[in-house]
Amino acid sequence: MSTNSLHDYTDIKSRMNTRQLSDDEEFTTPPKLSNFGSALLSHTEKSTRPHALPTHKNDKIENPVFEEMNRSSSRSHPPSSMGNLTSGHTSTSSHSTLFGRYLRNNHQTSMTTMNTNDIEINVGNSLDKSFERIKSLRQNMKEDITSKYAERRSKRFLIGNRTTKLGPAKRASTLTNVFDEGVPNSSNELMMSDPREVIESPLEDSYQTGFKETKKNMNYESIDFGNLNPIQYIKKHNLPTSDLPIISQIYFDKQREENRQAALRKHSSRELLSRNRSSTSFSGTSLLSNKDNSLTCNSSSQPRRKTSTGSFSSKSSIEIRKTLKENIDTNNSGNLNSPIHKIHKEITRNKDSDSEKREVLRNISVNANHVDNILQQENKRLKRSLDDAITNENENIKNQEVFYHRPAPKPPVTKKVAIVEPAKSAFLSSNRNIITVNDSQYEKIELLGRGGSSRVYKVKGSGNKVYALKRVSFDAFDDSSVDGFKGEIELLAKLKDQKRVIQLLDYEMGDGLLYLIMECGDHDLSQILNQRSNMPLDFNFVRFYTKEMLQCIKVVHDAGIVHSDLKPANFVLVKGILKIIDFGIANAVPEHTVNIYRETQIGTPNYMAPEALVVMNYTQTSNNRHEGNKWKVGRPSDMWSCGCIMYQMIYGKPPYGTFQGQNRLLAIMNPDVKIPFPEHTGNNEKIPKSAIELMKSCLYRNPDKRWTVDKVLRSTFLQPFMISGSIMEDLIRNAVRYGSEKPQISHDDLNDVVETVLRKFADYKI
Numbered sequence: 001m002s003t004n005s006l007h008d009y010t011d012i013k014s015r016m017n018t019r020q021l022s023d024d025e026e027f028t029t030p031p032k033l034s035n036f037g038s039a040l041l042s043h044t045e046k047s048t049r050p051h052a053l054p055t056h057k058n059d060k061i062e063n064p065v066f067e068e069m070n071r072s073s074s075r076s077h078p079p080s081s082m083g084n085l086t087s088g089h090t091s092t093s094s095h096s097t098l099f100g101r102y103l104r105n106n107h108q109t110s111m112t113t114m115n116t117n118d119i120e121i122n123v124g125n126s127l128d129k130s131f132e133r134i135k136s137l138r139q140n141m142k143e144d145i146t147s148k149y150a151e152r153r154s155k156r157f158l159i160g161n162r163t164t165k166l167g168p169a170k171r172a173s174t175l176t177n178v179f180d181e182g183v184p185n186s187s188n189e190l191m192m193s194d195p196r197e198v199i200e201s202p203l204e205d206s207y208q209t210g211f212k213e214t215k216k217n218m219n220y221e222s223i224d225f226g227n228l229n230p231i232q233y234i235k236k237h238n239l240p241t242s243d244l245p246i247i248s249q250i251y252f253d254k255q256r257e258e259n260r261q262a263a264l265r266k267h268s269s270r271e272l273l274s275r276n277r278s279s280t281s282f283s284g285t286s287l288l289s290n291k292d293n294s295l296t297c298n299s300s301s302q303p304r305r306k307t308s309t310g311s312f313s314s315k316s317s318i319e320i321r322k323t324l325k326e327n328i329d330t331n332n333s334g335n336l337n338s339p340i341h342k343i344h345k346e347i348t349r350n351k352d353s354d355s356e357k358r359e360v361l362r363n364i365s366v367n368a369n370h371v372d373n374i375l376q377q378e379n380k381r382l383k384r385s386l387d388d389a390i391t392n393e394n395e396n397i398k399n400q401e402v403f404y405h406r407p408a409p410k411p412p413v414t415k416k417v418a419i420v421e422p423a424k425s426a427f428l429s430s431n432r433n434i435i436t437v438n439d440s441q442y443e444k445i446e447l448l449g450r451g452g453s454s455r456v457y458k459v460k461g462s463g464n465k466v467y468a469l470k471r472v473s474f475d476a477f478d479d480s481s482v483d484g485f486k487g488e489i490e491l492l493a494k495l496k497d498q499k500r501v502i503q504l505l506d507y508e509m510g511d512g513l514l515y516l517i518m519e520c521g522d523h524d525l526s527q528i529l530n531q532r533s534n535m536p537l538d539f540n541f542v543r544f545y546t547k548e549m550l551q552c553i554k555v556v557h558d559a560g561i562v563h564s565d566l567k568p569a570n571f572v573l574v575k576g577i578l579k580i581i582d583f584g585i586a587n588a589v590p591e592h593t594v595n596i597y598r599e600t601q602i603g604t605p606n607y608m609a610p611e612a613l614v615v616m617n618y619t620q621t622s623n624n625r626h627e628g629n630k631w632k633v634g635r636p637s638d639m640w641s642c643g644c645i646m647y648q649m650i651y652g653k654p655p656y657g658t659f660q661g662q663n664r665l666l667a668i669m670n671p672d673v674k675i676p677f678p679e680h681t682g683n684n685e686k687i688p689k690s691a692i693e694l695m696k697s698c699l700y701r702n703p704d705k706r707w708t709v710d711k712v713l714r715s716t717f718l719q720p721f722m723i724s725g726s727i728m729e730d731l732i733r734n735a736v737r738y739g740s741e742k743p744q745i746s747h748d749d750l751n752d753v754v755e756t757v758l759r760k761f762a763d764y765k766i
């Protein structure tokens with residue numbers, strides 16, 4: 001053999017050695033030339049087993065490469081280099097035993113120790129004979145390799161963690177099907193008297209032919225695993241490992257059944273549990289002091305979560321709570337920075353601050369019942385956090401059971417704390433749509449509207465109750481803004497029991513942000529007017545909403561408050577009742593920051609009284625120029641706004657709506673610009689005189705002449721009377737008689753007569 005050939009051979013061999021180590025799955029077919037080196041090694045391993053000795057000594061060499069080797073070896077005579085050929089390819093004698101054993105048979109201890117004389121004796125004498133032997137060895141190796149890898153695969157299948165998932169590589173689907181079928185729709189499906197009846201061969205035939213058969217004969221109920229998992233069970237009862245798939249199947253079937261039972265039990269007791277929960281005001285201390293309670297709370301508070309599986313999870317909950325309690329009891333010995341400890345600290349802090357919060361909230365006269373609600377919600381939220389953490393822990397343990405087929409080990413305290421982390425992050429991740437106000441969480445549903453610096457969301461709070469959440473951003477360093485908002489909150493608190501004012505339920509003011517939680521309206525009046533803009537004028541509609549509006553304003557005025565920012569968008573319908581929202585902000589803000597420019601962002605100051613604009617002008621320019629201005633913003637300003645809204649309802653636009661931009665402001669302030677009151681609408685609909693009279697009474701430029709809210713409420717337009725034919729008859733008769741007796745009547749007498757008649761009509765209440 002030439003040196004080159006030998007090098008090639010060495011290369012091939014070393015490559016094959018590498019290949020054999022890295023990709024053994026492919027050696028299911030007889031080794032080709034490229035597999036020759038690995039075949040040598042495989043045979044070496046095989047040779048440790050007694051039946052693996054080569055037997056085919058007389059096979060002919062058919063491989064052309066071997067023939068080439070044969071030829072080249074007979075042409076050149078470097079047999080001594082055969083020693084070099086193998087001398088370095090392995091570090092242990094066992095790895096060199098193919099040639100080593102062959103040489104050992106000739107009293108050679110190993111390749112590393114053989115000398116050239118030995119080679120000459122064994123190789124030089126008859127190369128043909130050697131190659132025949134090699135051929136027979138090759139055949140042997142082929143068989144051995146096939147069986148060896150089949151065996152390895154089986155071992156992997158039995159020992160590896162894919163056992164119940166996949167099975168041996170090429171039999172996955174078969175086994176999966178078998179297992180799928182094994183899902184106990186009815187536990188009677190599986191009957192086996194003795195798990196050992198499983199066919200013991202671990203190879204595929206066992207699974208394909210024996211598995212289903214055996215399962216049919218199982219006594220499913222007879223196996224009691226206790227706390228053992230399938231592997232432990234097999235070890236304990238000295239069962240063959242080939243039983244593992246069957247035992248595992250039974251094990252998981254049993255677990256599924258247990259879970260089903262547990263779920264049923266949970267379901268049947270949920271109602272009772274929820275009753276217990278609702279009757280017990282939750283507090284962190286009670287949770288910790290009563291393990292049983294805490295467990296039931298846990299199960300009932302997670303209705304939509306996956307049910308925890310089997311006893312491991314329940315034990316785990318107890319363990320965690322126990323550990324938590326121990327941690328807290330010992331206080332210094334536990335991990336004070338652990339998430340569970342933090343939750344407990346929060347609970348404790350919450351409890352400590354309860355009285356403080358109550359005090360603060362009472363100071364602004366917010367409903368005391370609501371304060372309790374807020375505190376209860378806060379406690380519930382904390383409890384939910386703890387339950388989430390525990391459920392997460394349970395699921396982690398459950399996953400370990402599934403993948404490693406062993407009972408979840410009782411985790412050490414530190415491990416539990418680490419596992420709780422994902423629950424916390426999940427809690428945070430779900431916060432994207434959640435706004436927290438005073439530790440109560442509100443989930444955004446939709447945007448209801450927006451103002452210059454605010455957004456109002458429809459939100460869902462605890463118990464799925466719907467609220468309006470107003471988020472106002474302001475300059476945190478602008479004290480006047482902060483004071484203004486505080487003023488508004490105070491006004492809302494003052495009007496908290498008024499049915500015509502939107503209810504403020506909670507608020508929180510932070511750095512540049514104010515959150516107001518209010519009762520939620522369905523639509524605002526602006527939306528309603530827009531909706532009806534193309535519909536025929538209906539005076540009953542105008543009458544109804546004007547009255548509703550005035551009733552809201554009356555409540556505010558009776559409380560000594562001027563809204564000063566009335567517009568259709570600031571009235572909302574809450575379950576059919578019109579209520580004022582957002583009132584008082586403009587009034588609460590100091591005069592020099594009256595929100596006229598904020599208004600322009602959303603429209604124009606259509607509804608602002610002349611005096612309000614003049615006052616604003618006064619404060620924004622030189623004081624001297626307008627020193628003599630006597631106009632003040634007061635209740636009449638709100639009546640002006642009310643008149644403007646009514647005007648819009650009837651004519652489709654507010655009084656100065658035909659002016660654009662700055663001209664509108666100027667027109668409102670200019671006394672020479674009169675408001676038109678046509679007797680017909682643009683659609684030629686006749687407008688009742690009483691309606692025109694009422695609009696005029698609200699839109700006097702002089703605020704002192706404007707009607708008060710009470711007078712407007714008594715107006716003919718809003719309090720119309722119907723006259724029957726007989727009353728009309730009586731009326732005419734009396735008038736004729738009166739005229740015959742008194743042909744001349746003074747203006748005052750006429751007014752008296754009118755008053756008397758109207759009173760009588762009112763008394764009739766027709």
Ligand SMILES: Nc1ncnc2c1ncn2[C@@H]1O[C@H](COP(=O)(O)OP(=O)(O)OP(=O)(O)O)[C@@H](O)[C@H]1O
Nearest residue numbers: 448449450451452453454456468520521524569582
């Ligand atoms: N409690 C509520 N229920 C239903 N909708 C509301 C509620 N509060 C406000 N809205 C809606 O949000 C819109 C804006 O409300 P907001 O109180 O901010 O009015 P704004 O006066 O325009 O704001 P700003 O005073 O900042 O200009 C309202 O027009 C209304 O449609």
